[in-house]
Amino acid sequence: MTTETNTIDFSKFANLSPFELKDKLIEVAQTVPDRALLDAGRGNPNFLATLPRRAFLRLGDFALEESERTYSYLNGGFGGIPDGVGIVERFDTFAKQNANAEGVKFLQKALSYTKDRLGIDKQVFLNELVNAFLGCNYPVPDRMLTNIEQVVKQYIGQEMYGNIPMSNDFDLFATEGGTASMTYSFQSMFNNGLLKKGDKIALITPIFTPYLEIPELAEYELDIVELRLDEETWQLPDAEIAKLEDTDIKLLCVVNPANPASVKMSDETLDKIATLIDTKRKDLFIITDDVYGTFADDFVSLFAKCPYNTLCVYSFSKYFGATGWRLGVIGIQHNNVFDDALQNQSEEQKLLLDDRYKTLTPEPRTIKFIDRMVAESRGVALNHTAGLSLPQQVQMALFSLACLMDAEETYKDACKNIIRQRYNTLYKNMGVEMEKDVNRVDYYTLLDLDVLGAKMYGQEFVDWFKGNSKGKDFLFRLAHETGVILLPGKGFDVVHGSVRVSLANLTHHEYELIGRETRKVLDEYYHDFITATQA
CATH class of the missing domain: 1.10.20.110 (Histone, subunit A)
Known part of the structure; x- marks a missing residue:
């Protein structure tokens, strides 16, 4: 390794979000002038719906x-x-x-x-x-314009229900992207007494980093119970699903298909979760973040499998190449656990909420949870100016209509093909053949250094690599020597040493280069291993 990367104190970056760490990696990569930067860190797609x-x-x-x-x-x-x-x-x-x-x-x-x-x-x-x-009027209704909501509901139903008979018995709240939906969800649950400091919540991990970070914020201080995905199949083992039997767990957070693994829940996993919820945990709140569902084959959401319990978060950002538009929705069924929980609260809690929402209606107890979320998005007092910008709602409706009217799924097939071709190119140029998985989505891929190292060089190399903590400087060495930027799996709570590659934001040729350059650096580690073991 070069002297420049040897002088870096990697420990000081240990607590950084992977998205902040990416900026440090870019700084390292840019120390070599006149070299192309291959940033496969953040998942902003380089394709869009025209x-x-x-x-x-x-x-x-x-x-x-x-x-x-x-x-x-x-x-x-x-x-x-x-x-x-x-x-x-x-x-x-x-x-x-x-x-x-x-x-x-x-x-x-x-x-x-x-x-x-x-x-x-x-x-x-x-x-x-x-x-x-x-944009010449305020949003009325503030939650979402009436007919635009009907259009987007049809789209959400088409994409989230798969082969399950679609229901349109749900409401949508148009938000400023999926991140706003996450923020409003946690904020509103706390302000309505559905969650309190110290409550247990379950996360299906590894998971999109903010779901790990939000519960730890001072205003929440939630106790996290992890339901660990099997990092070979990326499905939930029975023992992990059984953790939900703990009635102290108030909320389950899911990203499906998973991020960073980019694998959807299998029908078997969904059925097991649904059965447990239906028989033992009808009181459980669920938030499912399904932003990558539109890239999957035959996708079914927990919003369809467990409709009573589930709040659905969907963003138009990735599928339509619209991260800058900030378009998202929250979906909640008409008959839902959130409203029932509000009705079952103590009289003392209800009186507190009556006071909170008294400026909105003479009968604040009739306000549905999804409409409370709208009010909370503007601090309640500014509820009269709530609502997503109307031109944004128009573009959301047009995106939805583009897919609803595309009977042959031309756009969907093109989106799937482009990321899957990049997946094959990446691994081919690393000299690795990957097994097929019908649940794999391929928006991202995790390079599992344990698995890849064993395939390419043998288990002794993997033991040496891990025993000498080489994974800590792999990303920096890769960035410095090749200009390739990847994200650490650890930032998403992945146990195995791994790095996430976004397959959405670079050209086919650049994924060829990333495959070759990654293999080149791993070959250098293998040379170091041979030298060390022969010394």
Whole structure:
């Protein structure tokens, strides 16, 4: 190893989030000038859905025409709020005049689809979209616009229910991405007395780092019980599922498909969890974060398997290449454990909450938990200005419609193929053949240094590598010598020595290079091992 990396004190980075550690790795990689940086750390995709974005722009052209009609006698770019009278006829004329503009035909199909499949009147929906694009009113309802919610519900149902008969008996709350959904969920559960400091919660680990970090914050101080995935199959063993029988555990947090492993829960695992919940833990709160579910084959969410108990978090960021749009939703069934728990609270607790929400309604006890989340997102006092930006809701609806109307799943197949081809390329260039797994999703992959080391060099090498703590400097050595940036599995609570590779954010050629360069560094470690054992 070079002297530069030998001088780094790795211990001082021990408590950093893997996403903060990535910045340190980039600093190390950039000490070598004029070399390409291959950052496969963060999972921001380098692909995106273009058609619903074009539709958004064309809708904007029409919306501005509608606005300018109101004050057409004035100059200076002055517009008003469209009233929707005759809007469908004018749109038909607009569509004919702009027939060659990509996105216009999409909007025509969208109005037809929502009328035929969801029973939404064309005039009502088009007027909602036009006014929402203009952003000229506050969000009303503040939780989500009425018809946009119906569209997004249909999309969520299509993607989360798999082969289970879909229900639309749930509400959605449009949020500023999946991270906002996580924040509002914990915050609202605490402010409503559903969770208290010191309560036990269960995490299915390894897991997306914030789920490890949020419970430890001073305002929460939750007691974490880990349900450990088997790091070979990435499924929950029976003994881990059985931990949920502990009635002191109030909440279960799940990321499915898993992050960093990028493997979905098998049907068998889902059924075992659902059976335990149904027979022994009907009182358990569940949060399932299903952002990567749309990349999986035949995906089924706990939101469908355990509907009464489960709050679903979904983000449009990854699948549509929309991390900068900040689009997410929270879904809760009409009949749910959260509302029932509120009804079963002590009179003392109910009086405290009556006082908290008294400015919203004369009967605060009737406010559903999901609507309390809306209020909590604006500190209750500013509930009248709550709600996701309306243009954001429009783009969310157009993303949803793009998939709902794609009967042949052209976009979905393209998304799956691009990440799976990169997976195969990475391992091929490392000289490793991986076994097939029907539950693997491949948005990320974990390079398990124990498994790979044994496959490539034998168990004695692995014992030497671990015994000499080589895993601690592997990422820095890789960054310094090759410019390759990966994230440590340990940051996601992975037990085995491993690194996470995002397969979403670089080119096919760059994954070839990452495979070769990673193998090169591992070969150097093997040379060090041979030298050490022969000395």
